[in-house]
Each structure stands twice: as structure tokens, then as C-alpha cells.
Amino acid sequence: MRFITKYYKECRIAFIKSAFFVIGLCVLFCPTFVIPESEGENMFVVKLNGKEVGCVGSSEEAGECLKNARAEIQKENEDLVFVKTEISCESKESWFGKTDSKSDVISKMKDVMMSDRIADRKTAYMIKVNDFTANVESAEAVTDILQAALDKYAENNPYRVELVPDPDREINVLTTKVVDSTKQINDQTQTFTAGFARAMHDMDAESEMRLRMSFDDFDYGLVDISYDDKVEVIETFVSPMDLMASDQAKEILTKDQDKPAIYEVKSGDTLSEIALDVDIPLDKLVEMNSELLEDENSPIRVGEELVITVPEPELSVGRKEEIYYEEAFDAPVEYVYNDSWYTTDSAIRQQPSAGYRQVAAVVSYHNDRVTDTDILKEVDTISPVAKIVEVGTKAPPSYIKPISGGRLTSGFGPRSRPTKGASSYHRGIDWATPTGTAVYASCAGTVARAGWGSGYGYVVYINHEDGRQTRYGHLSKVLV
Structure with missing residues (x-):
């Protein structure tokens, strides 16, 4: 039996008021408690790299904690620290959930990031040439590697490679600039007469000067050198395991490798001559072009393109050299045209x-292959004698089949004797036709x-302009 005093109602009212007062104090002085809401997701369990690091009131608060944790790690370490940060927030609705303080969440995030930190990385420079990339330890190593590609083609090479910002790229990418270390840069501004007249004057003056010069007056040697491939250099951070030794990078960039190329067939070419010129075995050349060639005796036509391989380094170099040489040469063929002759x-x-x-000339090279020759001065010590050929200009007559239809019964050339005493070499062509079939002159x-x-x-014999004679025999009648 419950005992009820006369003050029961007053006590109950006082108890309810006290409960509300205590709840109000908790809300006011305990901010780590989330105010219950009637609906919606109001708590977020935060995981970093799959590990739980605390509970916060919003996803934005989780992102802010991660940002602060990164900043503190960077401040506590002199070297760059590379960490893995995959954050996720699992939301839920709670009436009386407790969140963790920001400092606790940041501390746990730091612990997770340091435990999952990526191996120490070093500053490096990535060289990119076509599809080739290599990470080397310093900018000095980059220039040393690229310089080796230039030095391959020139002894006592005065040209030096420098790394400069790439004007075609917005990000911090470097490219190459090749400079002549023997030339002094003149920064004085000079005023020149502009326009075509000045250009022509300079060309005439240069030509006259070359005519007066002897072959000993030319400054023979390397005139210019540069890379024929685009070179990009990017500063990056890599694991020491990803660094390539300078000697290995030099060998890859400068060593000749077989690369695919196209050879266009020219007039007078034969498969065997092409194979010799490009230094590829004939059977391999046929195999590489199996869609076009059946065997070594397959015909080729002017303008056809054959797949070949050429030895080239990964980093190609173009250069110009001023050289002196002596050579035998032929004069151009001279033609005498005869209008009474056929072609x-x-x-x-x-x-x-x-x-x-x-000859003194500037010769242009792509690696070791000559691409152009600019003659500066030439003197004939022995004059050539030209070959003179007389050729006709008239189109030769064409011949047609003298009948319409017919069945070929005997071709031109060797045959079995049709009758005793007949020739075994047929000097004509026989067609079987109905009697009365019209026969026309072939030309x-x-x-x-x-x-x-x-x-x-x-039979009818006809003489033609080109000196030939045609014969039409076994006729049923003659109408000429």
C-alpha cells in the first residue's frame, strides 16, 4: 500500500520542476551533448583510412579536423611527410548521442596518418621524352644526361644545355635551351633596316663575300645543334626506389633502337636495293610488309609505302655542320628532241x-642521317661531260583486236605442229569465227x-608508221 502524505501534490510538482531545471543546466553547461532533434541525421562517425577516429556533429566539422591534423603534422616535421588520407563519415540520428571533442578527433587522426604514412619521398626531376620517363635525383643530373645526347654527335662540343621554363605550359614545367658557350651575348640594341630590301641586300652581300673567300677561309665545324624531340622536365617527389641512375638514363636516351618508319618507293627502286639501303634482310622486309608483298619477287610500284625499321635513339638530335669535301659528279643529262621519232x-x-x-657546305643531320645540304661554295676542278640522248616526241600507234568476238584457237609462239611439215613456232594468232565475220585493220x-x-x-598485208606490218589471213574474201 503506497503511503501518501498531504503534501504529495506539492512534492510531485517540485520534482518535475527540479528535473526540468537539471536538464536546462546540462544543455547550458555540457555542449558535448547533441541537442535531440525530432528528425534528421545529427551525428557522424568519422573513419580515416578505415579506422574510427571519433564522432562529430557534421561532415564539415570532420573535414576541418582533418585539415588541422595535416597542418600539425607538417609543423611537427621538418621534411615533407606524405600520408594517406581516405576519410568517410557515417551519419545517424540520435536523441542523446555524445560527440568527441575536436582535439581528441585531431589527435586520433594524426596517429592514424603517421601510422599509415607513405615511405619517405625525395625531391626528384622527371625527364619526359615521347613515351619515355625517368626520375633522377637532381637538376644537375638532368642536364648531364641531356648533354650526353648532344656530345654523342660532336667532339669538343661548345654547346651546353640549360633548363628553362616552358612557355607553352601553364604549370611549372621546364624544357631545354641549347646555347653556344663560346659566343658572348650582346645585349646592345641595334637598329636595322627592315623589310624585303634589307633581306635581299644581306643575301647579295653574303654571296659576294663567299665568292671572294677561299676554302681555307671558312669556319668549318659545328654550326648549330638542338633536340628534335620535345623534352619536358618536371620537379616531383618520388620514393628512392623509383629513382633511375644517371648512367642508365643516358644509355636509354642515347642508344640506337629499331623504330618503325615508312619508305616510299621511288622510280628505279627494287626490293633488293631497298633492303640494302635500309640495312634490313630481304626476307625480313617481305615479312614486315606481308599485306603488300607475297615473296621476294613481288612487284612494287612508285608511291607505295613500305614499313621499315631505322636505328634511332630515344632522344633524337638535329645538327648542322659546315664541312669541306671533294667529290666526283655527273652533269645533268641533256636531251635532243626529234619530232619524227616516237617516244x-x-x-x-x-x-x-x-x-x-x-665543295664547302652546311650539311643538316637528323641523328646520323643527312637531311639537307646547303652549298656555300663550289669549284669544278674537272668539268663534266654531259650525256646527250636523242628522244622522240610522237606518241606511238596503238593496236586493237581486228575482230569482234571469236574463239582463240592458236596463240603466238611455240606450239605443236597442227599438220605434218607445219612450223612448230606460230608467228600469228588464230581466231575461229563464222564465215563472213568482218576483219578490220588493227592500226x-x-x-x-x-x-x-x-x-x-x-590475205591482206598492211604497213604501219612505226615500221611494223600486220597480216590478216584465211579470209573468205578481200574487200580492199
């Missing part, structure tokens, strides 16, 4: 004789003979 007729009127000359000409001929029956 198929020709005759040599004078045999050629090679000349000999001294315009003059009738030389018409009538009955032994062995041919009714």
Missing part, C-alpha cells in the same frame, strides 16, 4: 664523263599486198 625511240649521241669539284596504215597467198588463202 619509244631513243639514241645516245654523247657518252658522259664525270667531273670533279671542291592505221597502208595496204602493201592483198589477194591469194600460199598457206594463208585470201
